[in-house]
Amino acid sequence: MKSQTAPSLADVARRAGVSLSTASRALNDAYGVSAATRARVLDSAAALDFVVSPDARRLAIGTTGRVAVVVPHIERWFFGQMVSGIERVLSEADFDILLYHVDDAEDRREFLARLPARRKVDAVVVVAFPVGEAERERLELIGAKIVAAGGQSAAYPYVCIDDFQAGRLALDHLTSLGHRRIAMIAGSDPDQPGWPAIPGRSRAYESALGALGVDVDPALVRDVDWNPVNAAKAMADILDAAGEPPTAVYAHGDELAFGVLHTLRHRGYRVPEDISVVGIDNHPLSELLDLTTVAQDVGGQGAAAARLVLQALGREQDEPGADPGAGVVAPVHLIERASTAPPRT
Template sequence: MPPASKINMADVARRAGVSMATASRALANHPHVATATRARVLAAAEELAYVVSPEASRLAGGATDRVGVVVPHISRWFFAAMLDGLEAVLRDADLDVLLYHVGDAADRHDFFRRLPARRKVDALVVIGLPVDEPERERLALMGVHIVAAGGQIENYPYVCIDDAAAGRQAVDHLVFLGHRRIGMIATLDPEQPDWPVAPGRTRAYAEALTEAGIPADPALTVTVPWGGVSGADAMSRLLSLRTPPTAVYAHSDEVAFGAVRTLRRAGLRIPEDISVVGIDDHPHAELADLTTVAQPVRRQGELAGRMVLRLLGGEADGDGITVPTRLVVRGSTAPPARRSTWPPARRRPAAR
């Protein structure tokens, strides 16, 4: 087989047993190519790791005027808000968005396997999805600009927040209020369990306690799949401790919402009996009166879109943009209650 850099359309056509014209039409997704023939050509291109050169594509018919966007979730508000900001900027520049939803591990493997042979875009934006070395190699075969949004990926321009700094804002707030027994609800992505969600938020917890001279207690850390129900279950586990925490730091607001539900069902008052803080400033956080660390999600999407436009315009871009976060203090946090016993007596829910 010729070296990857020497593979051309003739090699793909030969492998698929078709003419070069047919191979070209199949790779361009021409409507007058039989489904079976197109599948054979695509399979041959994938086997050879053949990628249509961007220069040849432009000479043949110009740029695609499309930007690919890869997301692990499409129903969560974070990804929807990020995509909203990104799409608005690209739409104003007359660029279309081609959305790739990479769900579980099987979807992810299939996506990266097929990606190089299907160069249908001029750039690719990866939102909130860690990428390992073999996947980076597949991305490189596309020969297009790659931008990471909602997280950092090695060697690519990025737009994100500093998760460790956001975590410090949350935990330092609890320490400042006087809490010494602080629980943490950390999360994993249930569809990508090998990838921790925002590891900087976990690191921030340990660093904040160490700097405050607070001994670490492993029992105060609970790691669960991301989601409100999981947050509720985690809070139940923390309340079952002989000495429960006086405050809880949740990795996300959705997880914090679940923790709040458990506390209220247990008859505990927030924040008089226990404080809760989250991260993200979910659209419902204000209604829930939840103290949180806000990040401008839609704004990050807009910045990623502008970064794509600069790259497509031939401008050099820096390593990335780190967007600042801010602590938003609401009614779910307060100094710990001064009482000789803990936990406080459970209160009977008020009659409705």
């Protein structure tokens, strides 16, 4: 009945001829065990191929050694990068990462409501979505730390970029080139259709046009669910609806821009001669498509978020000047490639 079972501490102790306590100490502390004894225990452990049962240790210790990473769309580039960055530093700090995928707002709420009581993790990092006040309190009540990646919060540490700034970088590039008639393909939150998923990037649009005294023309704006194919359709839509085509297109993300490029090419518009296109992200394929974009280091942000976790867990010496609990905003910068140029007059 009992399936194969790994050697236990008791086995190690017996083989080394010491007590459980001593074996445990030899394996953990450095103190309180004579060198000779420790050596015997270590040998014994090695011979038996022993490794502590994490569950038992955790039970006794009261800590889990795990952190939950909760992401909406693990199959998308941005999230993959983020998880990759988080995993890298957390695993190095010897934490295991528990991956959870949550789809919509309902999913997220339910997940967060369940997690606290589960005590499965020491911390949770939520990627690109907010945590309600109530959930946050429950998490903190059980001692679980929480940090956000790809979004900010006043209530817990976070790392993100300044989306408004990123947007302005893209738009200022366009306007300084002389563009005035600029279309926008906005990424929209499927939970709240019609609302921008990243408000800052939309505000940048209004603000940039506003600064020029140009009114926003609704015929030039479309919301898209981040699916490139839908972005392609949206662009076609704009071309069909707007009397005069825009001279430039601002996409909230490179993946949306890819769709735009596709439609433009199919409709016979040359980029950038006829229409300029700019995105945000610096997706790995953007270089190949000569897309001008505002770059961000997503993997680096994941790593930074992981460091915030370690900090919150007291596992890292606070860097002097680092205000724990505060957020870090990662830098962004414009990368000019061949998809943007001055408008033809």
